[in-house]
Amino acid sequence: MTKHKDNQTEEQILEAAQQVFQAxxxxxARMQEIADKANINKAMLHYYYRSKQLLFEAVFKKAxxxxxxxxxxxxxxxxxLEDKIRSFTHNYISFMMKHPYLxxxxxxxxxxNPKFIESLKNNVAFxxxxxxxxxxxxxVEKGTIVSVNAEQLFINILSLNxxxxxxxxxxxxxxxxxxxAYKAMLEDRKTAVSDFIINAIKK
Amino acid sequence: MTKHKDNQTEEQILEAAQQVFQAxxxxxARMQEIADKANINKAMLHYYYRSKQLLFEAVFKKAxxxxxxxxxxxxxxxxxLEDKIRSFTHNYISFMMKHPYLxxxxxxxxxxNPKFIESLKNNVAFxxxxxxxxxxxxxVEKGTIVSVNAEQLFINILSLNxxxxxxxxxxxxxxxxxxxAYKAMLEDRKTAVSDFIINAIKK
DNA sequence: ATAAGGTTTAACCATTTGGTTAACAAAAGT
DNA sequence: ACTTTTGTTAACCAAATGGTTAAACCTTAT
Numbered sequence: 001m002t003k004h005k006d007n008q009t010e011e012q013i014l015e016a017a018q019q020v021f022q023a024x025x026x027x028x029a030r031m032q033e034i035a036d037k038a039n040i041n042k043a044m045l046h047y048y049y050r051s052k053q054l055l056f057e058a059v060f061k062k063a064x065x066x067x068x069x070x071x072x073x074x075x076x077x078x079x080x081l082e083d084k085i086r087s088f089t090h091n092y093i094s095f096m097m098k099h100p101y102l103x104x105x106x107x108x109x110x111x112x113n114p115k116f117i118e119s120l121k122n123n124v125a126f127x128x129x130x131x132x133x134x135x136x137x138x139x140v141e142k143g144t145i146v147s148v149n150a151e152q153l154f155i156n157i158l159s160l161n162x163x164x165x166x167x168x169x170x171x172x173x174x175x176x177x178x179x180x181a182y183k184a185m186l187e188d189r190k191t192a193v194s195d196f197i198i199n200a201i202k203k
Numbered sequence: 204m205t206k207h208k209d210n211q212t213e214e215q216i217l218e219a220a221q222q223v224f225q226a227x228x229x230x231x232a233r234m235q236e237i238a239d240k241a242n243i244n245k246a247m248l249h250y251y252y253r254s255k256q257l258l259f260e261a262v263f264k265k266a267x268x269x270x271x272x273x274x275x276x277x278x279x280x281x282x283x284l285e286d287k288i289r290s291f292t293h294n295y296i297s298f299m300m301k302h303p304y305l306x307x308x309x310x311x312x313x314x315x316n317p318k319f320i321e322s323l324k325n326n327v328a329f330x331x332x333x334x335x336x337x338x339x340x341x342x343v344e345k346g347t348i349v350s351v352n353a354e355q356l357f358i359n360i361l362s363l364n365x366x367x368x369x370x371x372x373x374x375x376x377x378x379x380x381x382x383x384a385y386k387a388m389l390e391d392r393k394t395a396v397s398d399f400i401i402n403a404i405k406k
Numbered sequence: 407a408t409a410a411g412g413t414t415t416a417a418c419c420a421t422t423t424g425g426t427t428a429a430c431a432a433a434a435g436t
Numbered sequence: 437a438c439t440t441t442t443g444t445t446a447a448c449c450a451a452a453t454g455g456t457t458a459a460a461c462c463t464t465a466t
Contacts, residue, residue: 159366200403
């Protein structure tokens with residue numbers, strides 16, 4: 001119990017900031033609300049993070065660092081394509097059901113400030129398609145899957161997995177489904193999406 | 204040239220508001236910026252629309268009214284399922300390439316305020332899945348497509364078509380693709396996506 | 407004990423922001 | 437002609453907001 005209270009406060013702030021920023025975005029978030037949620041004085045936010053912008057960036061980078069390994073699972077893992085699709089879909093949906101704010105937060109703030117992505121490319125293990133592209137091209141050549149463009153396939157996989165988390169209010173409304181039933185549908189998607197994708201590319 | 208100048212001003216405001224709201228969201232938008240873009244005094248915004256909230260709602264409803272018919276094309280049209288998937292994909296991507304801000308704007312603001320969807324259900328021709336569901340179930344019974352849940356299929360179609368517009372900065376970064384090449388990829392998707400979907404459900 | 411260093415708080419500040427007001431200009435109705 | 441209604445503007449206002457400050461409070465090493 002020597003001097004870890006500082007670390008603890010810093011963590012409290014980051015935790016509270018994460019909640020507020022992810023729920024309301026950079027522009028909608030209020031420093032006072034973050035301070036209240038962290039049970040500290042507003043000046044502490046500036047003591048530890050200097051400015052709203054820097055606090056936001058800390059939250060954003062932490063969120064992105066959480067997402068990146070998920071994506072690298074499909075882009076850089078060594079297993080066979082079909083296995084990867086199944087495990088990625090299963091794992092990604094499980095993961096996002098625990099962090100439902102994440103994808104929307106990242107997409108929204110990246111749209112607000114596209115330059116922001118440049119700093120991420122340096123700081124975090126940034127997902128890259130090249131290895132996945134080689135693998136897809138090999139499988140096409142071997143004849144195990146139909147001829148597909150690797151980028152398009154990647155976009156399709158990503159779309160089918162991410163979109164239901166980004167657009168949930170809209171989809172719920174169109175399909176006349178409540179929260180509970182929507183969760184059940186997401187649960188089904190852990191296998192339904194991979195079946196769908198594999199069906200689409202299997203010869 | 205009698206008394207349409209009023210209408211003209213009102214339109215200028217709505218047009219400017221649309222640009223600013225869609226680029227920066229409700230919270231990030233500034234009334235002064237809208238006024239400047241419309242080349243009018245800030246007080247005029249309140250003269251015609253009373254408040255930021257009401258101006259925003261006018262913009263939002265107009266945007267949603269533009270989107271809804273697109274979705275009704277796949278949900279309520281009478282043509283055969285396969286034809287619908289092909290024409291929807293083609294038309295939706297063409298349409299969104301002309302209005303790239305639209306889907307992100309609607310999704311973002313609906314996440315910010317999910318209650319908002321209730322008022323839409325009354326005002327606009329709100330897309331509904333029921334007819335589409337019947338059609339899918341019939342085709343499954345006839346044996347022309349594999350056994351799929353209609354809601355899941357709808358989500359898949361929507362995901363594959365919408366997501367690339369919502370997450371473009373992210374996808375561009377992962378696939379190392381610039382603006383021009385991304386547009387070409389979207390162009391390809393007009394047929395690639397429908398092929399993908401039909402492959403996935405065809406027996 | 408006490409000096410030094412980091413930590414925390416209440417009060418304060420400058421700027422921004424949505425919104426209002428009162429006067430003025432332009433049509434439109436009589 | 438003149439009165440009323442509608443459209444437009446500059447100046448103004450109160451509240452909110454990100455950020456600062458100066459003093460108080462701990463903790464710890466000397």
